[in-house]
Amino acid sequence: MSLRSPLYSQRKPLLAVVALLVTGFLAIALLGYYAAHASVRDTLLKTLYLNLLIGALVTLTVLVILYRLIDRYQHRIDAQATLDSLTELPNRRGFDLLAVQALHEAQREPKPLAALLLELDEFKRLGATHGHIASDQLLTGFARDLTDSLRHSDIVCRWSGEAFIVLLKDTDGQNGLKIAEKIRQRIEQQRYFCSGKELRVTVSIGLTTLQDEDTLHSLLSRTDHALQRARQTGNNRTCVQMPHSSYE
Known part of the structure; x- marks a missing residue:
């Protein structure tokens, strides 16, 4: 049993927002690809894959950093909730x-x-x-x-x-x-x-x-x-x- 900070409950909404951004990016890229002429589609396809890879790496890095920050903050909140501030013994x-x-x-x-x-x-x-x-x-x-x-x-x-x-x-x-x-x-x-x-x-x-x-x-x-x-x-x-x- 532990207390959950407000940030903890925002993990799932945060993931949902990132998923929507990635989906939107993919949709725009695909529309641009199919709207282009055949002569430039191959170049666009390579660029699309490269952009997707870079975007996925950036998104993954941001998620890891945010998750670790939230988790560290949550541990600090839990410790404060279970310790007596004067004696530093458990309450x-x-x-x-x-x-x-x-x-x-x-x-x-x-x-x-x-x-x-x-x-x-x-x-x-x-x-x-x-x-x-x-x-x-x-x-x-x-x-x-x-x-x-x-x-x-x-x-x-x-x-x-x-x-x-x-x-x-x-x-x-x-x-x-x-x-x-x-x-x-x-x-x-x-x-x-x-x-x-x-x-x-x-x-x-x-x-x-x-x-x-x-x-x-x-x-x-x-x-x-x-x-x-x-x-x-x-x-x-x-x-x-x-x-x-x-x-x-």
């Missing part, structure tokens, strides 16, 4: 594309997969105290530290505001908890320098693991419930939610 649209594939692979193998939902504690209060620029710098720094704590194969995205979501591939619940605690402790010890001020922040984390019958919705629902328990029991902690009930 929710980008996460959906990556997560569906990750769940399919994990359930087909089958392989374990753990999901983390992380939220910075007291973020709105920090924003009200230090301003939006400092808040953005804090989010950028947190996203960088979070990414550095993970493997290249793991999926991480900015879910919304101060919330981030992570899919840990080939990771069971026990190892997922170790990774979550490693992240939580790293953030707790970190110092962020934002707008000339040193800020400290903690993070609450909800954790669950993928089950055979899970959809992406049910998996994320459990991580959200686990995160809410972490928030309600004092913040700066990791809570685990196992699939003992349905949140569909």
Whole structure:
């Protein structure tokens, strides 16, 4: 699934216009040929073939250049549509594309997969105290530290505001908890320098693991419930939610 730019939809009309131009050129050339005297028809025929060859090469070159330009522009539009502009992590649209594939692979193998939902504690209060620029710098720094704590194969995205979501591939619940605690402790010890001020922040984390019958919705629902328990029991902690009930 990807977004299609307006230029993408113009490829077929573009080809149709070129086809009409070539057809018109051929029609005019043929009419001129049959209207000429027999003595010059051979010369006209050779000229016609040469012109057709040159015209075909020029048309093909223009089409290739236009196609590559449109395709490059489309890739740029798709990337912008699936990346968060502040942290440069995948946004929710980008996460959906990556997560569906990750769940399919994990359930087909089958392989374990753990999901983390992380939220910075007291973020709105920090924003009200230090301003939006400092808040953005804090989010950028947190996203960088979070990414550095993970493997290249793991999926991480900015879910919304101060919330981030992570899919840990080939990771069971026990190892997922170790990774979550490693992240939580790293953030707790970190110092962020934002707008000339040193800020400290903690993070609450909800954790669950993928089950055979899970959809992406049910998996994320459990991580959200686990995160809410972490928030309600004092913040700066990791809570685990196992699939003992349905949140569909």
